[in-house]
Amino acid sequence: YHVTVTTGAMKYAGTDSNVYIAMTGASGEKTSLAKLDNSFHDDFERGSVDKFKVKLEDIGKPVILTIKHEEAGMFADWFVTSAVVQKAGDNAVYKFPVNMWVTGTVDIALGTAKLFHQEENPILLSHRRHELEKKRQEIKWRSPESEDAKGLPGYIFGDALEDLPRNLRLEEGMLKEFEETKKMGKNNIMEKFHGVMDKWDQFADFKNVLMHPKLPKVPDFQQNWERDEEFARQLLNGCDPTLLKRCDELPKKFPVTNKMANSQLTRGVSLEQEIKNGNIYIIDLEMLDGMPCGRSPINQTTYFSCAPICLLYVNSKKNLVPIAIQLWQQPGANNPIWTPSDSDCDWMLAKIYFRNAEANVQLLVGKLFQTHLILEPFAVAVHRCLSQSHPILKLLLPHLRYACAGNLVIRTCLINSGGAMDKLMSYGGGAQKHIIRESFRNFKYEDLNIRKLLAENGTADRTKLPGYYFREDAFLLWDCLVKYVSKIVRFFYKSNEDVKRDEEIQNCIREVRNDGLGWEKGNDKGLPKEITNTEQLVELVVSLIFTATFRSAAVTNGLFDICMNVPNSPLNMALPPPTEKGKASHDLILQSLPSKASSCMQVTLCHALSKHADEQVYMADYPVDMFCEEPAQRAAVHFRDELQRFSSIIRSRNEGSNIPYEYMLPEKVPIAIAI
Template structure:
């Protein structure tokens, strides 16, 4: 007889304990053990327990283990969350079996030994069969659903609680998320205002109510929101830094002339265009969209064009705003030299349009929904033993759960967007479907995106500077892992699971549109490295950039109104403080929006920072070393950003790795 020493590591998350009998079977190249009871009355959360499995002869090289948990007599049928199982063979070899999932039924669950294997590495029938069976089960558990025509497919599910347990929020995350949402009004000292449909009487009235629970940046925004400098700054370093682009030739539908605008130091618009000092924000994506009706009142959503100038002191300033796409007498071009409220009202309409474009395109579509596509395709097509699964699974945490929640609590019939945003209701899905036409592979790859917008050298563009450094760090990490497992282009081409994964993404995420430039197959190692870098960056850093500052810039509603309830002025000289207040959303809509951005900007206590890997999916030393080096590089970037921020009036923190979560989790 020979003995195998079996050490079981149970997760320390809440309710990981099981009172049910657990059995194990060891399967190797030369045979298998009997199904053996792990003789414990109870397996506790966080416990490390050692057992022995006896066999008549050596099992050869261990390939997989089978675990099952059966209800016993009157004991409750509970769930168990094992982290991993380590086995020491009679030959003194150590085998590690990563698990990291809930076992909550009486079925037999198979787990592979931890060494990463591509499909063509499988040298025996046992591994080949286990791999095939795993993907058959996964294709059933993770189906595609067409949520709305013209946008990426979603997971087929009946709400977040129908997802497999390991994909759902932890108890901690669920409790904190619900608490923040439910207590938001009280926490922000806004209780009693959520039913008040009256308009704001004055800016002082808004100020009196919004003086609570501010941040350093939200307080700054509240004080400076009227200023042109802050208005322009937000296109670079606010929550929507992806729209602005250099303008060398004015759009034909934006007839700004040299005589209209003032350029300091004796220059003019034509000269500044030639010198590359003019920038454009064009909200054409919103043109013609049907604005929502809120509380029986028609709302208004414009599609502005904004012209900005980089002055000799390197400050970016707005110089012209047109609120509709088609030039006309009733669509004046507003200028900083206009009356105070003409210019301020024009900027308010731009900020409201920016809210819509940011939330629907930059945030919801390009991070949340595309991340969901990446996750579902991974789970459907790539087994746990595959190196790509081990590389990417930490960056999928909570994504499916938060997206399922958003489909009810955010964009559903009773969602916040429907109840409080001009771009909610009928407009939302139409805007998103139109936004799909602007998605290209290059636009998702930050270095290409910056180049295509010609934004390489504009000063004070912290999103670009931090983002490119972060992209390079992620690229180096991904390159190291991929090149360790794929030594040649031929190996990439041979990997049928890899090819099925990217085809699923192209088909269900990008709707089989070749003009997007999204790969349909992987032909080379560099192609694979770039795509995985893009995926990881957008599921972590890019999401942080467009999400984490929502409360900073949205808490003071006049800076980012989710809706406007009067049409824009059709002539100059017709605005006043009274018309501006009548245009802004009423009290209760303001409050709902404020609570929403508070919830979406609040980290949970089980936040997992980018580069931290509490679950050990890789067992080989080399990729584990790469993970350590990845974290060191991220820590260095964090120090660099902190030092830079000490000299800034408004610190830019959203791409500080310490503030970035591993996945789209909120």
């Protein structure tokens, strides 16, 4: 037999240990073990493709490849991408996609993707049952008795990365880079400042934090961070571009009058008429109401924030601008409505407090909940319920491989008591998990469908909100995913009856409902009880892939751009929000902003969260070898070509824009969600 083995290209993927193979034929005959070894050659190096000749018994068509890896020495771990077997004198090629860390002995089924009820070979059926049983033993849901789990989406059992199966952990390089980036900020940025507990003397001093050779370039738009147009642009195309909603009626708790807004309305009509015309938008951060603020870990001073509401307006120049801000939910004498007609310092301070609250929501909800934690119920169920031969696992695995491990890092290092975010953000002291729980309480399954979400927000109409580039790119890429996934689904599912009979998919969706979304109170969040047709299946798969890739990139790639300039998006505030007009000054604003220590911590954290690991593969280089079937491979190639074409479309659009929107460019979108 001629055997070709491809070793993964990530760090530490190669091995110096002994490797053996055996094969099982379609009728159950088994070969003996044969060692894979080329004399005077280092086999199985990182990224290598090694070819071997071995003599084994003739078993006809091989359907199972057994790989035995004798782990020993320093370089014992081994990631195998694939193995290909060809019998001498035979043109038939047998492909075995592996895509896993091989520890001990593993059995890999022939790469042909099939649904369980379509498999006719008893050897492969037995292998598939055994594989699923082993998966369910190794991958467990967290204990429902856990206090930390209450109110959160279901997640995997384990308190440390070492508790997870090897193939669900982050790659060594990923975690190492994340930790090194944080240390770089702490050791190299903060060393520039003496007396880091001191307050800032002037706004220009904040730029000193950013002038470090190891930090990315400051984007040009930060020069205009104080302008109303830039404030609104960041809400539209920044790191939480789904917060904005069309305002169809002013809430009673936000009594903005015509008199307050009149000086900002440029079409000569009333506020009520502008609302009817679809030109008024709103962001209401009600979820923050009543949440406790945290304390500085350095001097134990209290952080401050608010639960604000902001009204925005598309003016006659087609620019979105803020026209009113209320810092707390209930109106009153000590909670005025701030407008651009107030003094420059009053208005700036109100905008900064709004941006502080929005930055907390942006990180906790927009990033951690909506693109990380909410994916884990699906990731756990997919890993437990779908066999390696299942076509939907082949579609989802590249995107969800690291989801559980990344979320474990989030729970144990970022939002835990004493974690990085708990120490830094206004809403610490346990409030972070309360905010995430509130987001999960209001979550609906359809929120994962970006077209449905923006339609519900009232922001899907492409004739409204000019310059909403997130929407334009999201719709373009969503539709591209729908076409690709539809081709794959309809190739493997010949009818809706195939969907109904797919017990692996039905078991998967059942676990998501019972153990992931509705484990605590039975609220399944609108997830179907079963998947009954190809349209439902396509929507599910597209929603998961889009969330793990393009939506995740939209809220992550710009994180450092937005938060690097601390006054633009401060994660904590040192003084209580203002309650009276006419009191603000530049000195008061500087005193209200985070200390030098907090500012350095913010720059460090946001840099670490927005930096992608070297191991990441990007959507522009979408892998086309996940399937052995030619129609599926052609669909993957076409999808990759379409992504590259759309990248050109986006870049051409950006050439005509003062501030290019690049966060969803396929070449900047990691294929797998991690931290």
